[in-house]
Amino acid sequence: QVQLVQSGAEVKKPGASVKVSCKASGYTFTGYYMHWVRQAPGQGLEWMGWINPHTGGTNSAQKFQGRVTMTRDTSISTVYMEVRRLRSDDTAVYYCARDIEAVVTAPFDYWGQGTLVTVSS
Amino acid sequence: DILMTQSPESLAVSLGERATINCKSSQSVLYSSNSKNYLAWYQQKPRQPPKLLIYWASTRESGVPDRFSGSGSGTDFTLTISSLQAEDVAVYYCQQYYSTPLAFGQGTKVEIK
Numbered sequence: 001q002v003q004l005v006q007s008g009a010e011v012k013k014p015g016a017s018v019k020v021s022c023k024a025s026g027y028t029f030t031g032y033y034m035h036w037v038r039q040a041p042g043q044g045l046e047w048m049g050w051i052n053p054h055t056g057g058t059n060s061a062q063k064f065q066g067r068v069t070m071t072r073d074t075s076i077s078t079v080y081m082e083v084r085r086l087r088s089d090d091t092a093v094y095y096c097a098r099d100i101e102a103v104v105t106a107p108f109d110y111w112g113q114g115t116l117v118t119v120s121s
Numbered sequence: 122d123i124l125m126t127q128s129p130e131s132l133a134v135s136l137g138e139r140a141t142i143n144c145k146s147s148q149s150v151l152y153s154s155n156s157k158n159y160l161a162w163y164q165q166k167p168r169q170p171p172k173l174l175i176y177w178a179s180t181r182e183s184g185v186p187d188r189f190s191g192s193g194s195g196t197d198f199t200l201t202i203s204s205l206q207a208e209d210v211a212v213y214y215c216q217q218y219y220s221t222p223l224a225f226g227q228g229t230k231v232e233i234k
Contacts, residue, residue, distance in 0.1 A: 111170035
């Protein structure tokens, strides 16, 4: 069965960086785009960007460009998202989510359990 | 960028009654070449990740009860829960996947009256 397992909660100081991992299993890792979505406490869902695990190509929302990097390691079926220069408003649960089809414009059928990143001095 | 607006922000419905949630996109999410609406609905319960309910505006995901249905085209969409059950208490989000940046509505909280 498809599973996305994310790394554990993090507490960071403003200005620091955080790298969240998402390990996939139960399907062909390189066959589906992976997206990152975040949710601030008590707020809605915000799409951050996608990575194509086959090519390594990425696309991120403009507000995150220059501060967010998405990468993958195909040998261990894992994608990563690093956020730099953290601010207090980056405090959120970060989710990885897989496309339902092997194209970038598709909904998300499997989600990781979420990783809480807390930014606090 | 496509902006998604849901209404209402919250609603309280009696058990067994109908719940209706609306979603409007700032531009059409209907792709003319395949006549598909690039619109999905998700359900999120507390402390859980979202769950895909509906995609292509009206296609129910496998395993989703048939009391959930989606309708609409172009810029106006509706999620209907035909007979609300206790386990349907959640926040519901629409999402457009027509173009990047992908975008979600702000969410609609459904409660029991």
